[in-house]
Amino acid sequence: MVKKTLTSNGSKVFPFILITSLFFLWGFAHNLDPILIPHLKKSFTLTTVQATLVDSAVFIAYFMMALPAGFIMKKYGYKTGIITGLLLFASGCFLFIPAANTQQYAFFLVALFIIACGLTILETAANPYATALGDPATSTQRLNFAQAFNGLATFLAPVIGARMILTKGYSAAQLSSMTESARKFALAAEASSVKTPYFILGCVLVAIAALFAFTRLPKIQHADGHVASKNILHAFKHRHLAWGVAAQFFYVGAQVCVFSLFILYATKSAAIGEVKAADYLGICGLAFLIGRFISTFLMRYVSSGTLLAIYAVINILLCVVAITAHGIITIYTVVGICFFMSIMFPTIFALGIKNLKGDTEYGSSLIIMSIVGGAILPRAFGYISDVTGNIQHGYIVPAACFAVVAYFGFKGHKVRSVTAEDLPVSTIY
Known part of the structure; x- marks a missing residue:
């Protein structure tokens, strides 16, 4: 940025x-x-x-x-x-x-x-x-x-x-x-x-x-010498941005599946009431908040891409538990998923627009547009739940989403299109 x-x-x-x-x-x-x-x-x-x-x-x-x-x-x-x-x-x-x-x-x-x-x-x-x-x-x-x-x-x-x-x-x-x-x-x-x-x-x-x-x-002004791209398609020459758009699409889809369908999931998997499930959802939010602070500290010692990938792999494993387990353990599993989701949105965003220079504005807009994954993927979650008659099976969708995020963290985020004279762009989220 x-x-x-x-x-x-x-x-x-x-x-x-x-x-x-x-x-x-x-x-x-x-x-x-x-x-x-x-x-x-x-x-x-x-x-x-x-x-x-x-x-x-x-x-x-x-x-x-x-x-x-x-x-x-x-x-x-x-x-x-x-x-x-x-x-x-x-x-x-x-x-x-x-x-x-x-x-x-x-x-x-x-x-x-x-x-x-x-x-x-x-x-x-x-x-x-x-x-x-x-x-x-x-x-x-x-x-x-x-x-x-x-x-x-x-x-x-x-x-x-x-x-x-x-x-x-x-x-x-x-x-x-x-x-x-x-x-x-x-x-x-x-x-x-x-x-x-x-x-x-x-x-x-x-x-x-x-x-x-x-x-x-106070009014914000761009730094001198910044020349914005005039073509949004030009931003896609950066392969890491394209992967960032894909990763954010699937991540937001996974997050919405987990949070928005939590009460429906918890009342079935753990056989608890809606209000109690909502209280546990609040705990999920607290885990999300704590995860952000702890993970920010960990980034002093582990690169953001590596930490993102590790968290995504852990969440894939937790999704398997969310599908197969029964009782209160399913609630604790989803709380864990929320903890490890905490850094995903800002980390994908920051890595996706890294070194875009004049394409930064369009790159940022493209990643914001990819939030539409939250409109599409929960529908797949709901469809699987309705067809199988078991809402727990819907966690197949977040598991697949976290696989894409893991690839982005391990490999897809690496900058491949910039030249030697390009300087890093400072981006904080």
Whole structure:
């Protein structure tokens, strides 16, 4: 990533607090999706494949909005982009109210798509802005600190969301005692429990957008001598970028399979209730957060590519356990998978855009677009689960995904297209 500087000499503390809040907010939104999936699956009597449309609606937005988000930043600036992202995010949250009132599953998917469009813009803006908002020598610490709040949201969202959404429904015994028409009405009415949490979230987002509007943010400028590529296809001359796009596609697909389908998986494999499963999902988020800090420390002694490959191989083995084991051990296995997934996204990103020079902007957009794997691969997980009648068999999909990540870590990340005069690009995630 190109080095950037800030033109403002004013205080950067409050702007940094605002930027850091974005990491928490999009982490919170993403980690409410695993709560929505079992809730909507039950409310609308969906198959597992149909329920995974929640992830499809979210991650297709990343594919469609990655390039427009970059255009917004380049033409109108980071502040305008952030406010636009927040307002789109809020609009999607408010749409949960008419979606629940009309009791239409498709309406919920539209609302989630709009939320994700806002998240795409926010993620495109916040990562580079956080690295530039202060002394370049401490950019690593700043971004790691900001990302810690994303991990905090991964821990808190399932715990809070479960108690606001999953506890509002009817038990299986209550539903079985109802007439068919009463049961359909009761299940559809459960969808209304999402209105309050998403309305509150939408109001918070509008308030934060207002703070950004009235806050003077330092402007980011490119370093002198940087000449951006004019052709996105030119970026693919870098073979390690092409492998990075593939690895990120499969990694995000694996992550979404693990997190979004965890409650459905845990209630079957360990025979526990949904709220308890949501609490374990919070522990998965905590393991993810701890894994990021421990692994960052390990990178002082082990190269990032090697550590990535080792973690991917470990996760392949853990997936085998997730498929074959029964009882509480399956929960602990998935917690382990989350720990070893912790560094995969930022490490793949950093290795994928290494030494791209003028192709860095397009390379970054391509890797963001590859997040669409989160829309596609959970559908395969759901299909295998439905066909076999056992959701544990769906872990074949993450296992295959981690195999691609392992190859990228061992070999695919090696830079093959740059010349001797090319200098490394400093990239921190």
